Amino acid sequence: MNAFLHTKQRKIIGLIIFFVICILSMMSSIMFGLSTYSLQSVVEAYNHFNGSNEHLIIKSTRVPRALIAAAVGASLAVAGALMQAVTRNPLASPSLFGVNSGAAFLIVLSVSYLEAATQNIPFVWIAFVGAAVSAVIVYVLGSLGRDGMTPVKITLAGAAVTAFFSSLTQGILLTNGKAFDQVLVWLVGSVAGRDLQMLTTVAPYIVVALLGAIILSPHINVLAMGDDVAKGLGQRTAFIKLGGAAVVIVLAGGSVAAAGPIVFVGIIIPHIARFLVGPDHRWMIPYCALLGAVLLLTADIGARFIVMPKEVPVGVVTALIGVPFFVYIARKGVDRK
Numbered sequence: 001m002n003a004f005l006h007t008k009q010r011k012i013i014g015l016i017i018f019f020v021i022c023i024l025s026m027m028s029s030i031m032f033g034l035s036t037y038s039l040q041s042v043v044e045a046y047n048h049f050n051g052s053n054e055h056l057i058i059k060s061t062r063v064p065r066a067l068i069a070a071a072v073g074a075s076l077a078v079a080g081a082l083m084q085a086v087t088r089n090p091l092a093s094p095s096l097f098g099v100n101s102g103a104a105f106l107i108v109l110s111v112s113y114l115e116a117a118t119q120n121i122p123f124v125w126i127a128f129v130g131a132a133v134s135a136v137i138v139y140v141l142g143s144l145g146r147d148g149m150t151p152v153k154i155t156l157a158g159a160a161v162t163a164f165f166s167s168l169t170q171g172i173l174l175t176n177g178k179a180f181d182q183v184l185v186w187l188v189g190s191v192a193g194r195d196l197q198m199l200t201t202v203a204p205y206i207v208v209a210l211l212g213a214i215i216l217s218p219h220i221n222v223l224a225m226g227d228d229v230a231k232g233l234g235q236r237t238a239f240i241k242l243g244g245a246a247v248v249i250v251l252a253g254g255s256v257a258a259a260g261p262i263v264f265v266g267i268i269i270p271h272i273a274r275f276l277v278g279p280d281h282r283w284m285i286p287y288c289a290l291l292g293a294v295l296l297l298t299a300d301i302g303a304r305f306i307v308m309p310k311e312v313p314v315g316v317v318t319a320l321i322g323v324p325f326f327v328y329i330a331r332k333g334v335d336r337k
Contacts, residue, residue, distance in 0.1 A: 189315020
């Protein structure tokens with residue numbers, strides 16, 4: 001498929017446009033909801049803070065929520081793009097390949113039975129370990145056999161690991177009422193109720209991982225052509241795959257720690273970015289970051305109005321958007337065969 005934005009100049013203009021849309025989405029996330037605040041109120045909350053409920057809500061709730069949604073959306077989208085390139089599987093994403101479920105399982109396990117041992121360990125590190133363990137299991141299972149890793153095998157392995165860790169998580173929740181109360185909303189995927197400290201905890205890791213994805217992007221382009229071609233061009237494929245896996249683990253683990261296992265962002269956005277700018281990951285990575293942020297911000301805004309005055313977790317909204325998209329991509333892949 002030819003890229004919609006096929007010239008460098010158009011790609012740069014498109015990047016600027018989506019950056020502006022991302023900023024506007026963040027401002028809308030801060031301003032709109034059960035209570036609506038003007039732009040002037042948002043500015044005054046920082047320039048002339050007066051301790052009012054309005055200013056407190058803006059600073060302690062709305063701004064952290066918007067920033068976390070943008071960071072998580074960008075992380076999941078970039079992680080999905082890298083996974084699809086490395087596995088050469090259009091359905092690859094942290095949510096479907098067990099990475100998110102592994103991170104969520106270890107956090108629930110820690111809250112339920114290892115609270116004393118892990119009380120001084122930030123959630124983000126627990127999520128990293130869970131994501132890494134599940135990623136290794138999926139890779140090993142998907143690489144078994146004479147033909148090595150194939151798109152079908154890695155998909156089946158991811159589905160099996162996702163189901164396995166999800167079942168363990170549900171079992172823990174059913175036997176531990178304390179854990180159920182603490183993590184129920186978080187497990188659905190939500191950016192509501194998060195404070196700025198949660199963002200500052202995961203932000204350094206996410207920023208480093210996003211920079212790593214940009215650095216790896218030229219090598220990912222070569223790797224996407226196939227291992228044999230990449231090796232023939234002097235590519236150190238094992239090193240690139242390991243680096244890509246590390247970036248995915250950090251992005252997915254940080255996202256799960258901040259907002260829970262939000263689904264389908266990592267599937268939807270890479271395909272949209274690929275349609276806009278083509279398969280060149282030097283452009284896809286920044287486009288995925290911006291589009292992922294916009295998607296999760298707008299989904300979170302929509303989640304506030306569906307059943308107002310109550311809110312729907314943003315993970316439910318992304319699932320509603322993602323399921324039809326997933327079916328379309330799956331059917332498209334079958335038709336090509």
